[in-house]
Every structure is written in C-alpha cells, then in structure tokens.
Amino acid sequence: MTMHQVTEDQVYEACHPLDEQRRIRILAVTGNRAEVETLGPGPARKRDILLNSLHPTATTANGQPRRTGYRLVEPPTERSPK
Template identity: 40%
Template sequence: MPSDTRIRAGQIYESCQPTFVVDGKPVHTRICVLAEPVRTPGLYGFGKVSVATLGENHRPLRPRRLEVSQLHASGTTRTGTPRRTGYRLVQEES
C-alpha cells in the first residue's frame, strides 16, 4: 500500500475489479482524487481522501470520501498477484 504522501489531487484511479460487463467486455469504474488526504489525527476525515466517480465525459460525479488504504500504486500486490479490491493508479495529476 502506498503512503498517503503519494496521493495528490488530480490523480485518476481505476477499480481493480470490473464493475460490470458491457457486450462481453469488462468495464472498470474510474475515480478522480479531488483533494489531498486529511493527515492530522483527531480531525474529521483522518485517513480519508475526497474522490469523485468520473462519468463518460470525464466529468466528476458522486463525490465521496474513501479510505486511503483503498488506493494503490499498481494493480498487483507485492507477490505479483492481481488485486481484487480497491483502486489502482492509472494517471498522475493532469
């Protein structure tokens, strides 16, 4: 799991597991990080990051807060096994 210092606003992540299938092709949900994680213990939202689901036109939809531990630098674990949960980084901030 990457340290939360690597998570920055503008990064795009994709679900590790397909969300649904269209015409036999798996479709992965993409999310965009809206703000840096809350790093101060005791504050509301500590250990969470603001994200929004990206629509077809890359417009942010459904803003929410996610645990930092759900965002991963790659789609594989340390042992090389594909991840089944969370989101993998697909694009640094734009």
C-alpha cells in the same frame, strides 16, 4: 509496506474485474481519507475513501492481481491542462 503518495487530481480505476473500469479523481486528501468524485457517464458523485484502498499498481507485492480497491492510472502530471 510503504504507502505511495496520494495527491489531488490523480485518477484511479477500480481493481475489481466486474466494476467495468470505474474511475475516480482525487479532489482533496486529509488524514487517512481522500475526497473523490466518480468519472464517466452520469453525474459526478462525491464521497470519501480510505487511503489504504488506493494502490500504485494493479498487482500486489507478490505479483497477484488486486481484486479490491483502486489502482493509479493517471498521475496529475500526465494529464492535459483543464
């Protein structure tokens, strides 16, 4: 399995259907971890997350919907300038 490229400023959304589309933004990537911050209402919360929890799509290789981790929703090139 090939891991996709995780870079700063990418935005991911929770795959679990009950997580109410919780989003995170990548702040930094080091080794097998990424520092992220939560997006949305309330204060931003920073934490580390393993890179194997970040996925390029909402489906697995065999087409099943993902139930865990986060899927890429916004590459940094698609965002408007800060």
